[in-house]
Amino acid sequence: MLKGKTIVVGVCGGIAAYKVVDVVSRLRKQHAQVHVIMTEHATRFVAPLTFQSLSNNPVVTDMFAEPKTWDVEHISLARKADMMLVAPATANIIGKVANGIADDMLSTVIMATTAPVLFVPAMNYAMYENLVVQENISKLERFGYRFMEPDTGVMAAEGESGKGRLPEPEKIVQEVLKTVTVDQDLKGRRILITAGPTREPMDPVRYISNHSSGKMGYALAEAAAGRGAAVTLVSGPVNIQKPENVSTVDVTTADDMLEAVLARQADQDIFIMVAAVADYKCASIADKKIKKTQDRFTVEMVKNPDIAKEIGKIKGNRILVGFSAETNDLESNARSKLDSKNLDMIVANDVTQEGAGFGTDTNIVKIIRKDGTINEFPIMSKLDVAREILDEINKLMVNG
Numbered sequence: 001m002l003k004g005k006t007i008v009v010g011v012c013g014g015i016a017a018y019k020v021v022d023v024v025s026r027l028r029k030q031h032a033q034v035h036v037i038m039t040e041h042a043t044r045f046v047a048p049l050t051f052q053s054l055s056n057n058p059v060v061t062d063m064f065a066e067p068k069t070w071d072v073e074h075i076s077l078a079r080k081a082d083m084m085l086v087a088p089a090t091a092n093i094i095g096k097v098a099n100g101i102a103d104d105m106l107s108t109v110i111m112a113t114t115a116p117v118l119f120v121p122a123m124n125y126a127m128y129e130n131l132v133v134q135e136n137i138s139k140l141e142r143f144g145y146r147f148m149e150p151d152t153g154v155m156a157a158e159g160e161s162g163k164g165r166l167p168e169p170e171k172i173v174q175e176v177l178k179t180v181t182v183d184q185d186l187k188g189r190r191i192l193i194t195a196g197p198t199r200e201p202m203d204p205v206r207y208i209s210n211h212s213s214g215k216m217g218y219a220l221a222e223a224a225a226g227r228g229a230a231v232t233l234v235s236g237p238v239n240i241q242k243p244e245n246v247s248t249v250d251v252t253t254a255d256d257m258l259e260a261v262l263a264r265q266a267d268q269d270i271f272i273m274v275a276a277v278a279d280y281k282c283a284s285i286a287d288k289k290i291k292k293t294q295d296r297f298t299v300e301m302v303k304n305p306d307i308a309k310e311i312g313k314i315k316g317n318r319i320l321v322g323f324s325a326e327t328n329d330l331e332s333n334a335r336s337k338l339d340s341k342n343l344d345m346i347v348a349n350d351v352t353q354e355g356a357g358f359g360t361d362t363n364i365v366k367i368i369r370k371d372g373t374i375n376e377f378p379i380m381s382k383l384d385v386a387r388e389i390l391d392e393i394n395k396l397m398v399n400g
């Protein structure tokens with residue numbers, strides 16, 4: 001399956017380095033060309049000769065050593081790679097790449113490549129949970145670097161249990177396959193995504209809104225653009241970075257969002273409504289700041305337009321996907337939204353579950369299709385959830 005693919009494997013200095021020997025051997029069995037770069041610390045755990053024999057290529061350890069052949073220098077490896085796998089990825093390499101430090105061969109090649117890079121972190125659980133490490137991972141994910149979640153279990157070195165173990169080699173190879181074979185399966189498709197909250201003003205200084213962070217919609221936009229789609233992202237006010245290669249339209253209220261969506265709907269093939277649109281807006285907006293003169297204060301609110309429903313009325317045979325954030329009766333609530341809004345698919349999540357819903361980097365979802373079939377997914381990063389949703393949309397387009 002990996003014939004003709006070149007995979008550059010970066011091995012860092014962690015006890016789990018020995019497991020990567022098996023990963024390299026499996027990649028070779030799949031007929032990949034493998035080049036291993038080891039950090040200096042990695043060479044204390046596994047001898048470079050082991051990787052050299054298995055990969056059938058010289059192992060690069062030192063940036064300033066005489067190259068074995070002039071072809072094997074950092075730029076050449078960076079260019080040659082169809083993807084890079086960094087395993088075990090230590091807090092150190094993650095921190096270096098997240099901060100633009102390229103002070104050895106591995107960090108330099110990671111920085112110089114334009115190929116997808118998959119990090120497989122493995123470290124002590126407290127280190128993995130350290131906010132500095134988590135922040136670096138989030139930053140790199142935003143920039144399009146991929147991460148595998150470490151396994152939970154007893155750590156080789158400490159005998160303690162926690163999240164930080166390197167996943168089994170077979171799982172890593174599966175992920176490599178997914179990364180390297182991501183093709184442009186959405187090329188030529190035009191996708192409109194709504195994301196984030198809306199803000200409904202009360203007076204010139206106050207508004208009513210919700211906790212939506214925009215992360216799920218932005219992850220979808222990024223993943224869809226990476227697969228070749230022309231993506232328009234209509235976004236409410238959020239504090240996250242705009243995805244690359246996506247045309248973003250900033251809006252504030254539900255009315256603005258509807259207007260922006262309707263103005264662009266004719267050109268789209270697929271709609272994914274992720275925005276947490278406020279259901280109600282203030283019946284009137286005070287033109288001056290409301291003073292605290294009364295003990296009780298009542299705001300009259302009126303219903304906002306339902307953007308997904310409006311698109312449902314005019315979509316024809318184009319695909320419309322909705323989201324359903326629920327606190328109870330997840331499936332039945334999601335199904336009735338699917339029907340009432342004329343959706344082809346709904347992504348349901350119980351926002352009361354830990355690791356799901358607003359603000360988190362992960363989500364736990366069920367994808368329910370119009371024909372009643374349901375796919376349930378475990379907790380995964382929002383980027384991985386996005387990939388699964390796009391896979392489902394692709395299946396719908398192929399199978400109808």
Ligand code: C5P
Pocket residue numbers: 194254273274275276277278279304305306307308309321322323324325337
């Ligand atoms: O009805 P509810 O808000 O739970 O429906 C959620 C789905 O409908 C989401 O896909 C959301 O983006 C969309 N929606 C919308 N306009 C609204 C309310 C919800 O597009 N006013």
